[in-house]
Amino acid sequence: MTVPIRRGPSPSATVPDGADILRDTLRRHAAGxxxxxxxxxxxxTATSFTSVSLRPALVSFCIGLEASSTPAARLAERFAVHVLGTANAALAARFARSGIDRFDGVRWRAQPDGLPVLDGVTGWLSARTVLRQTVGDHLLVVGEIDSGAVAADAPALVHHNGGFASAHPLA
Structure with missing residues (x-):
């Protein structure tokens, strides 16, 4: 079998930088x-949440170094992750906005240490922060799960091609 050789762009072509390539490619990647x-x-609102390990039960997320929530991410001993379904699109949009009180009008309850847990989400978990590491222009935060609950069975809310979408199982 012959594999075609890919050649780089001609010297006169404009070559996109890595950030442009990453941004364009990830627009086509659906993320929870x-x-x-x-x-x-x-x-x-975050799409960078992922599992890291089952034993111990570790999860992670990334946040931009310049984001308004970064100081809290740097200091918090615990965090909560709320998995959203399609019914939570307005909640996702609210927590993605800057310059507002994101909790105004949102139903939530505080755990004993003040950690807010949002009501009406598909599921949530809380974690104790075990690692913070600056990586490029983001802060990577890893936490060990200490509690959580699955509250509803609903189609997952995903972010794809610059907007919110629904994930449905294939037949």
Whole structure:
């Protein structure tokens, strides 16, 4: 079998930088939508949430170094991750906005240490922060799960091609 040789762009072509390539490529990658919260209350919408390990049960997320919630991410001993379903699109949009009180009009309850847990989400978990590491222009935060609940069975809310979408199982 012959594999075609890919040649680089001609010297006169404009070559996109790595950030442009990453941004353009990830627009085509569907990512689950979550809201991350810290005591304060502080919170933001994130698509960078992922599992890291089952034993111990570790999860992670990234947040931009310049984001308004970054100081809380740097200091918080615990955080909560709220997994969103399609019914939570307005909540995701609210926690993605800057310059507003993201908790105004949102139903939530505080755990004993002040960690906010949002009501009406598909599921949530809380974690004790075990690692913070600056990586490029983001802060990577890893936490060990200490509690959580699955509250509803709903189609997942995903972010794809610059907007919110629904994930449905294929037949």
């Amino acid at each position: 939508v979550t809201v991350i919260t810290f005591p304060g209350p502080v919170g933001f």
